[in-house]
Amino acid sequence: MRKLNFGEAIEDALMQAMANDEKIIIIGEDVHGLRLNLRVRFGRDRVLPTPISEAAFVGAAVTAAMGGLHPVVEVMLVDFIGVPMDAILNQAAKIERFSNGKWKVPLVIRAACGGGYGDGGQHEQSLWGWLAHIPGLVVLVPSTPFDAGGLMTAALAHNGPVIYLEHKLLSEALLDSLGGGSRMHASFNVPVDGARGEVPKVWEPIQIGQGVIRRVGEHLTIIAVGVSVHRALEASIVMEKKSISAEVIDLRTVAPLDKKLVIGSVSKTGRMLVVDEDYQGYGLSGELAATALEAGVGMKYSRVCTEDTIPFSRELEYKTLPNVERIVDAAIDLVNR
Amino acid sequence: MRKLNFGEAIEDALMQAMANDEKIIIIGEDVHGLRLNLRVRFGRDRVLPTPISEAAFVGAAVTAAMGGLHPVVEVMLVDFIGVPMDAILNQAAKIERFSNGKWKVPLVIRAACGGGYGDGGQHEQSLWGWLAHIPGLVVLVPSTPFDAGGLMTAALAHNGPVIYLEHKLLSEALLDSLGGGSRMHASFNVPVDGARGEVPKVWEPIQIGQGVIRRVGEHLTIIAVGVSVHRALEASIVMEKKSISAEVIDLRTVAPLDKKLVIGSVSKTGRMLVVDEDYQGYGLSGELAATALEAGVGMKYSRVCTEDTIPFSRELEYKTLPNVERIVDAAIDLVNR
Amino acid sequence: MSFWFKIKPATRFVTKKGMQMENPVEIQVDTVVESSIKTPGPDSWHLYLEMLRSRLYEVEVKRLWQDGAIPGEMHLSMGEEGIVVGIVDQLIDGDAMALDHRATTALLVRGVDPVLLLKEFMGRPDGLGGGMGGHMHLFSREYLSASSGIVGSSGPAGVGFAIANQRLRPGKISVAFFGEGAVNEGMMLESFNLAAAWKLPVMFVCKDNGQAVVTQSKKVTGGNLLERATGFGLRAVEVDGSEVEEVWKVANGELRRLRNGEGPVFVYGTCVHLEGHFLGDQLLRQAHLSVSETIKMAASLVKAHTQSRGAPLRERTASLRETLGILRESARIHRSKEGDPIPILRKKLADMDADKLRQAEQRAQDEIEVIIQRATAPVEQLEGGQQ
């Protein structure tokens, strides 16, 4: 198998999908620069740089999809998704329902997400659990190049609106431009297995709603997405030395949830530790608790999430985002309860 | 004590607060009609009808607050809050943090919420759990005239951004205009104790973050806000006949949660049933599960929420929103687990 | 193509008011007047009947709403038929429409089945959207038409349809309808710019009825809307919405330009709100208040006007006067019906051929009755027969 960087994998999957399906177009700010290769290959008619008008171009992408295209509309950072939120909340997510299933909205909303490179609280949010609250949306968060390409392929095979989030710490080009990777002394805690890895020659879609067990363990189940999966894996190695055996689930899809996988693992371990870079309250971490309880699975439960606005200072940022120490501490605490 | 309707109680509380505090102003669409009494009393300088420009006037309300005013900015229906979402997500909720606590944003964002009068999926949402996901926001949802006035008073005493949601089924004027209450044959399942009730002569703030036990019971704890509180109470009476004794908690504040009250009650009953008119996934109902589990309280858990986009048809709408039958069924199921 | 064409099969039932349709005699509908698309000028008879049918249909919608058969809000398009018919009449297969909360006329004229539409208003499972959408959320994939209850959202929606048409159906265009209040909504303004920058085949149609709910739009709108559109690089033209033939003519030229890829256009038309903002509009009701209601409303107003602490008395009186002024103005427009496009054209046609007019009107009335009967028949009765 060939190896690609995370961002390259996404581009590669898009390249293959766009070659096969003329209905796929890309819309977004600066895409003539950000997606230069796609623009050069597929032409200016299919890769459309926009004005800074997220409400209009995301709204337009919804009806462009209804009119027969399959747009990939880019909202640079998921932090900016409040700007075009109505188009997502009240249009994209609801039109299939309103039309009684007669009219679908095949649309990928792509955005960069996540923190850990010192860009402050308006540029490092995750918001996947927040978006998942809206019925009608699929929310995808890959953690490896393999999944990044496979989930983009799946998103483009899906006949409905999909939020596709690309973590900046995994994505070389984004980290370079937003984190200032060009300088000598900037250093980021990039998970190597997330940033580069093996990918198939021809992309196959990964089943939406299917998580994966990244590590088998006995004492507790750690559930995460994106960069937090790698933090959890790193923490698991630390725990191993303390004779704690952690199972690590990578959800890959935030909505719909892979309930079976979660319930199965937690039934076995009896403990759930959610590691979520999105805000803690009223989001993914709570939903996972409810999911197990609804299935009648009792458990001990803990979570390591982002509890408040992300501070700019690298030190405070480190403490605020889920990190290996916090995960290890929470796991030890949970196992000893 | 005098009695007022729900909407009158809010107006009355605003009337008293505005008389005491010149910094309070009202901003929003049609407020010269909707808040006519306030405008006549306090003048056109303090009750400002806007163009249909939610992003601008909610954004402006944030800096108006920072500049020394205490605006009550109205977003007619909470369904429309996607339009000015950036001002809430990235400005109002974050500025106190960004300024390291030096600059506060005393701002009330008022909106009508909730369904049950046949207005369709873009006009009947609740979204309180969704908003509560954003760190830095207080989210209030009163269920009685007493609480409506008391929580508005509290909102105006709070030195930070508050989302204040007014349920349309409780609010005569809103139901009249949006549900067409003027016609002969329109009928709505309005909870009488919510729509009209005793209120104090002089309004006192209700402690933000303090829920209340509306009914004491033994077998399970039902947790709700807004109209669902009344549905839960009605369901409790039905259950009583089946020898099920339900405790009913009215959270009143969605964020911050009254964890103590929740944990105390669930520790006692061992069962939690969340009744939430907001969407089920990744929201309040999950957060309540997590809250109890984090405190080490094991329990049986179930929820009756809005699972999908709210249909327009009265019949389908009834089935989709939490109703008494669904609550009773879920409670029986939970008690028999 | 007349709008009831979409009753499937395309039939008209000979029936009498209130008569049970046990064994209706089916007669193939002959369109009263041929579609005017190919004619050099507007066909006034045709346009009149399109407007009239929509009006009659909405009269029934109003009745059904008032009877409680239609839930929720109900915004009629009564008064804006001139603008809508003058444009939609000329749309063809592949053209798209992005609609606001007053979608009825546009959908009817475009050809959407009026029975399915009315059933959707009533929330019936056999309605256009299976009762899932309701009157603010109407979708016809066949006619590439979508409505939304979010003010301003028809701007981006029109742009999106135009993007799709530009690529998949060259020569086909999209039309976005909205009120003057929506032109202060950011997403609408952004979509003007986007359309201009990308030279999209979209016609933005602003139906200015002067009011947005209880707000007089002039008071909250800076500048002039035609200049505003021009400031985004849009071509901007003005029409008088009370003159459907004029609208038709202007639209005819503009549609040709659009189909030729000459870039977007902003069409600004004035019109009236004949039924207030929505049915049961408080403004209209308050203008016709009962004595007890007046006293009740007055009581709290009097209190607000006199209580201690507040604005100076002068200001209190001024603000009261202002709102009462809006009430009165609204009632005046409602009473005068000035600007209603239907009587204006009717007078002209009556002068031309009063007999023909009477007959055509009777036919339209009959057709509406059939539609209402079919739409209000119990669900069971139609199963099998309905697709």
Place this chain on the structure above:
Amino acid sequence: MSFWFKIKPATRFVTKKGMQMENPVEIQVDTVVESSIKTPGPDSWHLYLEMLRSRLYEVEVKRLWQDGAIPGEMHLSMGEEGIVVGIVDQLIDGDAMALDHRATTALLVRGVDPVLLLKEFMGRPDGLGGGMGGHMHLFSREYLSASSGIVGSSGPAGVGFAIANQRLRPGKISVAFFGEGAVNEGMMLESFNLAAAWKLPVMFVCKDNGQAVVTQSKKVTGGNLLERATGFGLRAVEVDGSEVEEVWKVANGELRRLRNGEGPVFVYGTCVHLEGHFLGDQLLRQAHLSVSETIKMAASLVKAHTQSRGAPLRERTASLRETLGILRESARIHRSKEGDPIPILRKKLADMDADKLRQAEQRAQDEIEVIIQRATAPVEQLEGGQQ
């Protein structure tokens, strides 16, 4: 009032480059040139020094960023000093500022402590926002100044400050700064309308540097921005951002109008991006690519240009040429530094009094050094001394 006035206590240290400040001799700062607020015309020396200090400060910011001492993105205001200084120099107590992602110059000129500011850029706990905000989220309650990283948000923010000032501080105004790219953002456009409708004392200042990240704004903007503003009922004036004195004069008249309650204004000024979009800007880097980088980038491009299935070859070449054109143009502007307001005024002053200029510049240089030293001193050393 010169910008380093806010170092508390207002002192200047006699020091030499690199010297340790063990026992610095404190000298009361005498403002080099008196504030020009009360003078009938602009004080060119004063304006020049404001610009120069900001420039020198940002040169240091750039160095610190490149050294890794400042994390994240860093958008400099280098090149827009002419517009910013010409306006902010004339603001007074109670005036407010709504700022975008290039807030440095405005905050410095307004009087915010440059040491606290720089510390915030570095994310230090003793920074302006305790390291919580960072360079895109800068807040000074004292100066009613707030910045945000959300493009377009300074429009509504400026409006809100103006609402507060209109009520609480009559005669005090607000200024909103933003780029030309932000004028396509709906919230900005809405705020133009809101300001016009409510006749708010807000100055909207559009700093047009022609570019928004890698997008040439003209290509995605319909119409002309001055006409666009006029279409919202705003008064609109144009300035040349390379001529700070001209900016000052225009702003002087406009500020007077604003303070008199004559309604909002849109000030449109052209300027340049001297440091690309943000530090480390890929455009600038790609314009100065190393050989290996060029080949790497070229490899994927060559592939995209030649692979089967895709656009016709002509179109592929055209789109490649277009993007390379943007790169080249960006590099050209960067190299030429045309439009930079600082050398333009410097030349004039050098002709007037070269000695005075040299001395003033030396002083400015010294002051910046002190600021940098103080801002980069370890946190411990300052505790107690710092408030």
